[in-house]
Amino acid sequence: xxxxxxxxxxxxxxxxxxxxxxxxxxxxxxxxxxxxxxxxxxxxxxxxxxxxxxxxxxxxxxxxxxxxxxxxxxxxxxxxxxxxxxxxxxxxxxxxxxxxxxxxxxxxxxxxxxxxxxxxxxxxxxxxxxxxxxxxxxxxxxxxxxxxxxxxxxxxxxxxxxxxxxxxxxxxxxxxxxxxxxxxxxxxxxxxxxxxxxxxxxxxxxxxxxxxxxxxxxxxxxxxxxxxxxxxxxxxxxxxxxxxxxxxxxxxxxxxxxxxxxxxxxxxxxxxxxxxxxxxxxxxxxxxxxxxxxxxxxxxxxxxxxxxxxxxxxxxxxxxxxxxxxxxxxxxxxxxxxxxxxxxxxxxxxxxxxx
Amino acid sequence: xxxxxxxxxxxxxxxxxxxxxxxxxxxxxxxxxxxxxxxxxxxxxxxxxxxxxxxxxxxxxxxxxxxxxxxxxxxxxxxxxxxxxxxxxxxxxxxxxxxxxxxxxxxxxxxxxxxxxxxxxxxxxxxxxxxxxxxxxxxxxxxxxxxxxxxxxxxxxxxxxxxxxxxxxxxxxxxxxxxxxxxxxxxxxxxxxxxxxxxxxxxxxxxxxxxxxxxxxxxxxxxxxxxxxxxxxxxxxxxxxxxxxxxxxxxxxxxxxxxxxxxxxxxxxxxxxxxxxxxxxxxxxxxxxxxxxxxxxxxxxxxxxxxxxxxxxxxxxxxxxxxxxxxxxxxxxxxxxxxxxxxxxxxxxxxxxxxxxxxxxxxxxxxxxxxxxxxxxxxxxxxxxxxxxxxxxxxxxxxxxxxxxxxxxxxxxxxxxxxxxxxxxxxxxxxxxxxxxxx
Numbered sequence: 001x002x003x004x005x006x007x008x009x010x011x012x013x014x015x016x017x018x019x020x021x022x023x024x025x026x027x028x029x030x031x032x033x034x035x036x037x038x039x040x041x042x043x044x045x046x047x048x049x050x051x052x053x054x055x056x057x058x059x060x061x062x063x064x065x066x067x068x069x070x071x072x073x074x075x076x077x078x079x080x081x082x083x084x085x086x087x088x089x090x091x092x093x094x095x096x097x098x099x100x101x102x103x104x105x106x107x108x109x110x111x112x113x114x115x116x117x118x119x120x121x122x123x124x125x126x127x128x129x130x131x132x133x134x135x136x137x138x139x140x141x142x143x144x145x146x147x148x149x150x151x152x153x154x155x156x157x158x159x160x161x162x163x164x165x166x167x168x169x170x171x172x173x174x175x176x177x178x179x180x181x182x183x184x185x186x187x188x189x190x191x192x193x194x195x196x197x198x199x200x201x202x203x204x205x206x207x208x209x210x211x212x213x214x215x216x217x218x219x220x221x222x223x224x225x226x227x228x229x230x231x232x233x234x235x236x237x238x239x240x241x242x243x244x245x246x247x248x249x250x251x252x253x254x255x256x257x258x259x260x261x262x263x264x265x266x267x268x269x270x271x272x273x274x275x276x277x278x279x280x281x282x283x284x285x286x287x288x289x290x291x292x293x294x295x296x297x298x299x300x301x302x303x304x305x306x307x308x309x310x311x312x313x314x315x316x317x318x319x320x321x322x323x324x325x326x327x328x329x330x331x332x333x334x335x336x337x338x339x340x341x342x343x344x345x346x347x348x349x350x351x352x353x354x355x
Numbered sequence: 356x357x358x359x360x361x362x363x364x365x366x367x368x369x370x371x372x373x374x375x376x377x378x379x380x381x382x383x384x385x386x387x388x389x390x391x392x393x394x395x396x397x398x399x400x401x402x403x404x405x406x407x408x409x410x411x412x413x414x415x416x417x418x419x420x421x422x423x424x425x426x427x428x429x430x431x432x433x434x435x436x437x438x439x440x441x442x443x444x445x446x447x448x449x450x451x452x453x454x455x456x457x458x459x460x461x462x463x464x465x466x467x468x469x470x471x472x473x474x475x476x477x478x479x480x481x482x483x484x485x486x487x488x489x490x491x492x493x494x495x496x497x498x499x500x501x502x503x504x505x506x507x508x509x510x511x512x513x514x515x516x517x518x519x520x521x522x523x524x525x526x527x528x529x530x531x532x533x534x535x536x537x538x539x540x541x542x543x544x545x546x547x548x549x550x551x552x553x554x555x556x557x558x559x560x561x562x563x564x565x566x567x568x569x570x571x572x573x574x575x576x577x578x579x580x581x582x583x584x585x586x587x588x589x590x591x592x593x594x595x596x597x598x599x600x601x602x603x604x605x606x607x608x609x610x611x612x613x614x615x616x617x618x619x620x621x622x623x624x625x626x627x628x629x630x631x632x633x634x635x636x637x638x639x640x641x642x643x644x645x646x647x648x649x650x651x652x653x654x655x656x657x658x659x660x661x662x663x664x665x666x667x668x669x670x671x672x673x674x675x676x677x678x679x680x681x682x683x684x685x686x687x688x689x690x691x692x693x694x695x696x697x698x699x700x701x702x703x704x705x706x707x708x709x710x711x712x713x714x715x716x717x718x719x720x721x722x723x724x725x726x727x728x729x730x731x732x733x734x735x736x737x738x739x740x741x742x743x744x745x746x747x748x749x750x751x752x753x754x755x756x757x758x759x760x761x762x763x764x765x766x767x768x769x770x771x772x773x774x775x776x777x778x779x780x781x782x783x784x785x786x787x788x789x790x791x792x793x794x
Contacts, residue, residue, distance in 0.1 A: 143754075329557045
């Protein structure tokens with residue numbers, strides 16, 4: 001099935017539909033992404049005379065998007081190296097949230113804790129949550145994906161779904177079946193400053209400020225370090241990488257570890273920002289983040305981050321204007337449209353198949 | 356030793372015999388727990404044993420399949436017709452229709468569909484629109500009925516004959532299947548999975564929030580409340596079905612299963628079925644041999660979806676409600692787990708998987724095993740964890756026995772003996788794919 005799409009296309013003549021599809025792929029996606037902000041921007045100006053409401057949507061969207069970006073990086077790393085949609089990744093993120101929320105109590109962090117203690121405590125929790133999610137992700141790879149490396153491609157996808165259900169049930173056993181409120185440690189909704197009617201809250205600043213260094217660390221690691229080079233080599237051609245003395249199994253484990261670490265960090269940020277945790281949060285987050293990864297171009301690290309921010313903004317606008325109950329449907333509609341008209345995403349795929 | 360015994364010995368490994376002997380008390384125990392008639396359970400074991408022992412003999416195979424069909428037809432006369440076993444058995448049969456439909460998409464054509472619940476939803480909705488009081492404005496508020504008897508014909512809303520509704524549901528879901536299939540035509544296997552999942556979620560959201568979508572003064576669905584009540588099945592020349600006499604429901608569901616089985620068998624052995632299997636094994640090779648990719652794939656989606664519509668319309672009437680909670684992603688996985696447990700592409704396996712999983716879901720987990728955690732001092736409700744159990748099952752099956760309980764022969768060759776041209780992730784070493792003569 002791999003690499004077959006182009007060859008399989010041969011018997012079908014390049015007809016008008018293909019041309020239309022090409023044009024839509026080229027410009028349509030960008031137009032589609034801009035459609036919602038522009039429409040609501042015009043509406044805002046004509047009604048309120050300012051863009052403040054849209055600006056607020058964008059700011060909230062960026063901080064949501066920071067979380068999706070961290071999760072999307074995990075999808076894109078794994079897809080880049082073994083071409084598997086790690087379906088359980090959203091649940092790894094959820095476990096990261098649960099671990100963080102559990103540690104709030106263990107470390108005695110409450111709303112009353114002072115700034116120094118809070119920063120120290122949160123750093124400890126960040127480390128623990130990252131390690132927990134990272135090792136969980138590596139374990140899943142070892143148990144559910146590695147034995148199936150030579151099996152048909154759909155087999156690991158099915159075990160991934162299986163693991164995602166198992167982890168959701170771990171979540172149910174842990175905190176029960178309904179969303180649970182947790183202490184609002186950082187006072188996330190408190191306004192920090194305001195520019196031209198657009199208010200920026202503490203949660204927004206924290207989400208973006210915690211994400212950027214992590215993303216920079218990751219890109220530097222993948223781009224500069226020896227292990228990162230091994231990862232890129234394995235992504236390009238596993239056989240050749242093996243011949244060059246790279247331990248492919250270790251490299252794949254490392255990829256899962258990195259993805260899990262970021263998901264754990266995202267879990268903590270999500271818990272702080274949303275102040276609610278739920279066993280089901282990983283499923284929706286996983287799909288949204290996957291959409292982000294595809295939007296940016298799966299296998300492409302910068303693309304995943306860009307996609308995360310874009311999806312965050314779309315989601316926020318939709319939450320605010322259309323209604324939260326429709327947001328998943330809108331995000332999925334975007335996913336389908338991207339898959340159909342521009343499967344290589346905004347920045348282009350960096351996988352074996354796409355070259 | 357008699358000649359017959361030697362003949363059996365020659366054909367069967369000891370493993371099969373041991374499995375059958377273990378299965379007897381297991382079947383009887385499960386049967387007693389789910390209020391199934393013990394005599395019928397024993398007969399079932401005998402039939403399964405015959406099928407397993409003489410699996411190479413075509414005459415015996417056909418005979419046992421016919422006998423199993425007859426067994427399923429007389430089963431309700433040994434059961435209490437008001438509730439209990441027969442109620443769950445009807446549900447299991449409806450799920451079997453779903454599983455057989457999904458088997459066409461996933462098993463034959465190899466297109467992983469994670470949004471099968473969309474077709475269940477559309478089939479159910481069709482029944483909800485045309486077989487209930489939901490469309491209150493129909494006939495100027497007086498109601499509009501077509502070929503139905505009392506009391507449905509006098510009530511407000513649209514009331515159409517069940518068979519007509521089935522036809523409409525099939526048309527609607529087939530079109531939906533083709534429409535959902537269209538965008539996936541040029542995608543890779545795992546992308547197909549995600550796109551179908553996305554469609555399933557979109558349809559779930561539409562059903563869930565359909566009370567906000569108003570077309571011509573009529574909401575699409577009733578939102579969270581669901582559409583209820585739905586008319587009972589009303590077949591020509593028969594009295595309308597009742598909720599306290601479940602045998603007719605069982606027979607209707609069984610008839611749908613027989614139709615689904617017939618279609619599955621005939622399609623599998625047809626030109627189209629061979630094209631599907633060729634496509635599943637190697638898309639490039641199939642295309643270069645002249646298999647029309649677009650048409651073949653879309654036919655797989657359309658046919659598979661049609662069974663989802665049939666099962667959905669039946670369940671809407673049987674469960675007397677069309678509720679968004681039924682249409683969540685987990686149901687798609689539930690049906691997928693049936694196909695995988697039984698054996699992807701294996702028709703008999705899929706039927707077995709569907710029946711086993713629906714009884715695990717409807718009986719064993721909520722009724723039989725539910726108090727086990729508290730017995731050993733654990734504090735949780737097993738029903739909450741049913742999908743964790745199915746997830747575990749998916750992982751275990753894929754790692755230990757990817758070919759399923761009753762493997763399809765082609766897939767067994769590919770998975771167990773590594774003879775086929777299965778696509779690999781490219782990471783593996785060629786040496787590892789040595790021929791392994793198991794089974």
